[in-house]
Amino acid sequence: MNLDNSAINRENVTKEINELLLSYGFKTSNIYDRSCFDLLARKDDILIILKILVNVDSLTSTQAEELSKIAGTFLASPIIIGLKSKHNYLEEDVVYERHELPVITPQTLCNIIVNDIHPEIFAKRGGYYVKINGELLRQFREQKNLSLKELADMSHVSRETIYRYEQGNSQTYPETALMLEEVLQKPITLSINLLDVKNNNSLDKRIQEPxxxxxxxxxxxxxxxxxxxxxxxxxxxxxxxxxxxxxxxxxxxxxxxxxxxxxxxxxxxxxxxxxxxxxxxxxxxxxxxxxxxxxxxxxxxxxxxxxxxxxxxxxxxxxxxxxxxxxxxxxxxxxxxxxxxxxxxxxx
Structure with a gap:
């Protein structure tokens, strides 16, 4: 998905995304500029609700709350598409977060839709992180006949850190995960499937009519x-x-x-x-x-x-x-x- 930087604005990005979804078999709605969402798209059992912004920091808590509740009611996946924050441009294949909603770039969405490549890195306060598949880590370590301490020494982390990773899907820095993968010669990180419906929040029962x-x-x-x-x-x-x-x-x-x-x-x-x-x-x-x-x-x-x-x-x-x-x-x-x-x- 190649966007011309000289012509980047919300209208152009929205149009590009709509055309992308249509070309890959999605049925899309009209575009709703003054709504908590801009675009709805469905393909088979996948329903996506998109809010498209240039600066993702312009998303208000009210918009996010309403979008989250609409997604929960419709059994849909809410995604914020953005290009930059107040200080930096967003990076490709990284999942950011605003008001507890996932934020990605247009190119990241394109990678998901076109190539079925889901991001593995997510951004939080303090830097970038990935999630370790603890069960895979244990299996690959045992296949190489490595003890916890041996793998820890080879990866420049503590034995306790390896043990913690194996006990659950822990998060760590990408550099640490890369060292582990180089030792084990196997991928051990989890991808983030933004199309998987997990949100159980739904619209509030506020009115008594009709x-x-x-x-x-x-x-x-x-x-x-x-x-x-x-x-x-x-x-x-x-x-x-x-x-x-x-x-x-x-x-x-x-x-x-x-x-x-x-x-x-x-x-x-x-x-x-x-x-x-x-x-x-x-x-x-x-x-x-x-x-x-x-x-x-x-x-x-x-x-x-x-x-x-x-x-x-x-x-x-x-x-x-x-x-x-x-x-x-x-x-x-x-x-x-x-x-x-x-x-x-x-x-x-």
Whole structure:
């Protein structure tokens, strides 16, 4: 990914990234300049939410919190793309951090998408670090018939340091890891997979409208820094998810299997990207509908408008419009989903 330094700005970087993702099979959303995210991209089970900046220090804590919660709700990977901080340009294949969100350069993203090369180095206060795979380190040491002290002496570290590395995935300086790899003639560092969904944080339950959806069994989670008003998530699998999360903590050997089951259960919760009337005029509603349709298309989640005032329309720019009086007559979530499907089919 070659960016012309003379033409570097957020608009150009965003355009380049969008074209990169499209060329490698991702479906991308429109670009949302005034949102907590700029771009959504999906390929198979991978969903990425990107915020693109020139100076990564311009990311606010409010933006980061909202982005993190949107990613958690959508089971997506939040990534900040940046070119520099206040003092320096960011380096390729290094993962930085701002407000607990990962930050990488456009070229690092390109290496991940194009070559499936994930970075191994991460930056923290005090310098650059890598993570040691303790189990691999022990296996390779034993294969060479080296004791802890022998490997420590050859690598210019203490015996206690080698022991600590082998007991868990410890972090160390890249130079130390390189010395160990030269002695063992094997790679022992862990790559950082930014596309792996780990974030369980989700949008807050802040609002109590539309109460008709709440009555059906949805949690309404508001969003103030996105092109839509809220995300509605049914709670029918909440107990199942809680039990699975407890198993996830207690059975590390089953972690991948349980995580997949959690994701499946969560997706069955019928997340709805939700918009409200709020006294908005037709032009505003149409503008919101166009953005919401785009986001719905990329994420794979259904969208709807919940309207109070009776109008002669069942869709707003192909987004189903459901009236509060209709929801009041429904007995369960399946009735709502059936009506949404019918109105989607009518719009198509």
């Amino acid at each position: 109460k008709e959806l709440i009555k059906l069994g949805y949690d309404i989670k508001s969003s103030k820094k996105t092109p839509f008003d809220a995300v509605s998530e049914s709670t029918k699998n909440a107990k199942d998810i809680t039990k699975l999360q407890e198993k996830l903590e207690n059975k590390l050997d089953e972690i991948e299997k349980i995580r997949a089951e959690i994701n499946k259960k969560t997706r069955e919760n019928h997340i709805l990207i939700t918009n409200l009337e709020k006294g908005r005029n037709t032009r505003t509603l149409n503008n919101i509908a166009n953005k919401t349709r785009d986001i719905s298309s990329v994420t794979g989640y259904d969208a709807l408008f919940v309207l109070e005032n009776k109008q002669d329309k069942e869709n707003i720019e192909e987004i189903p419009a459901i009236y509060t009086w209709e929801i009041k007559d429904m007995e369960n979530i399946e009735d709502l989903l059936k009506l949404i499907k019918e109105r989607k089919n009518e719009a198509e």
